[in-house]
Amino acid sequence: MKEMLSWGFISQQLIFLVRIILAMLCGCIIGIERQQRIKVAGTRTHMMIAMAAALMMIISKYGFIDVIGRAGVSWDVSRVAASIITGIGILGGIIITGRQGRVSGTTTAAGLMATIAIGMAFGAGLYVMGVGVTALLLTMQYLLHQNLWIVRQTIRAQAVFHIEHGTGDYQKVLEELEKYEIHIQQFKWEKMGSESFQICCDVTIPARYTKEEIISIFAGMPETENFDIVYI
Numbered sequence: 001m002k003e004m005l006s007w008g009f010i011s012q013q014l015i016f017l018v019r020i021i022l023a024m025l026c027g028c029i030i031g032i033e034r035q036q037r038i039k040v041a042g043t044r045t046h047m048m049i050a051m052a053a054a055l056m057m058i059i060s061k062y063g064f065i066d067v068i069g070r071a072g073v074s075w076d077v078s079r080v081a082a083s084i085i086t087g088i089g090i091l092g093g094i095i096i097t098g099r100q101g102r103v104s105g106t107t108t109a110a111g112l113m114a115t116i117a118i119g120m121a122f123g124a125g126l127y128v129m130g131v132g133v134t135a136l137l138l139t140m141q142y143l144l145h146q147n148l149w150i151v152r153q154t155i156r157a158q159a160v161f162h163i164e165h166g167t168g169d170y171q172k173v174l175e176e177l178e179k180y181e182i183h184i185q186q187f188k189w190e191k192m193g194s195e196s197f198q199i200c201c202d203v204t205i206p207a208r209y210t211k212e213e214i215i216s217i218f219a220g221m222p223e224t225e226n227f228d229i230v231y232i
Contacts (some may be wrong), residue, residue, distance in 0.1 A: 016058050016062070019054055019058065019122045019123055019125065019127075020051055020054045020055055020058070020122070020123070022054075022122050022127065022130065022131075023050040023051055023053065023054035023118065023119040023122035023123065023130065024047050024050055024051045024054075026050060026115075026118050026119075026122070026130060026131065026134040027046040027047040027048075027049065027050025027051065027115050027118070027119065028043055028046065028047045028050075029134060029138065030046050030050075030111065030114075030115055030118075030134065030137060030138065031043035031044065031045060031046030031047055031115075033138060033141055033142070034046065034108065034111060034141075039108050041108050041111070041112055045112075046111075046112070046115050049112060049115055049116055049119065050115050050116070050118060050119035050122075051119065052119065053084055053115075053116040053117075053118075053119025053120045053123065054119040054120065054122045054123035055123065056081070056083075056084050056120075056123070057081055057084070057119070057120040057122075057123025057124050058123045060079065060081045060123075061123070061124065081120060084116060084120060088112065088113050088116050111137070111141075114133070114137050117133070118130050118133050118134055118137075121133065154204050154205065154206065154207055155204070155205040155206075155207060155209070155214065155229065156185075156202060156203070156204055156205070156229075157202070157203050157205060157214070157218075157227055157228060157229045158200065158201070158202055158203075158227065158228045159200075159201055159203055159218060159224065159226075159227040159228075160198060160199070160200045160201075160224070160225040160226050160227065161173050161198070161199045161201070161221075161223040161224060161225060162192070162196065162198055162223055162225045163196060163197050163198070163199065163223060164195065164196045169223060170199070172223075173199075173221065173223050176221055177203065180205075180206075180209075180217055181206050182203050182204070182205050182206075182217070183203060183204050184201045184202070184203050185201075185202045185203065185204055186201065186202050187199055187200065187201030187202070188200040188201070198225070211229070214229060
C-alpha cells in the first residue's frame with residue numbers, strides 16, 4: 001500500500017496517463033478528418049481505439065511487474081501487444097462489408113489499424129514515432145483526396161437496360177457505351193415480354209469521368225432503367 005502511495009509510483013502512473021492522452025489526441029485528429037469525409041468510423045471511434053491500444057500496450061509492458069520473480073510465473077511483454085493486432089482483424093472484418101460481391105470500408109479498416117499502431121507507440125513511450133506517423137497519415141489522407149491522377153481508380157457500376165425492340169436496340173446500347181469506353185464485364189439477361197427484355201450488367205467506367213458526367217451518360221440513354229455506381 002505504501003508503495004502505491006509513493007511519489008515514484010504516482011509519477012509513473014501520470015506518465016502513463018500522458019501517453020494515453022496523447023494517443024487520444026492523435027486519434028481525435030485522425031477521426032476528425034475521417035468524419036469530415038462521412039466515413040463509418042469517426043472522431044469518437046478513433047479516439048477510443050487509440051486510447052484502448054495505448055492502455056493495452058502499457059499493461060503489456062508494465063502491468064505484470066508486481067509478479068515478476070515469483071515461482072512458476074513467466075512474463076512475455078509481447079503477448080498482450082500481439083493480441084491487439086489479432087483484435088483489429090475482428091474490428092476490420094466488421095467494418096469491411098460485402099454486398100452483392102462488392103467490398104467497401106477497406107480504407108477505413110486500414111486507417112483504424114494505423115490508429116491502433118499509433119496508440120501502441122504512445123503506450124510504449126515512442127512519442128516521436130506516434131506524432132510522426134499521425135502527421136504522415138493525415139498528410140497522406142489529405143493529399144490522396146485531391147483527385148490526383150495517381151490515385152484515380154476505375155469505376156464500377158451496375159446498370160439495368162430495358163430493350164423494347166429486339167437486338168437492334170441492344171446493339172445501340174453497346175455502341176453508346178463503347179463510345180465512352182465503358183465496357184461490360186458480365187451481364188444477366190431476362191425476358192420481360194414477347195418483344196422486350198431486360199439486361200442487368202456490371203460495367204467498368206474510365207476514371208477520368210466525374211460523377212456528374214457518369215450520371216449524364218446513363219441518364220441520356222433512353223434504355224436505362226436504373227444504375228448503381230460503386231467506386232472501387
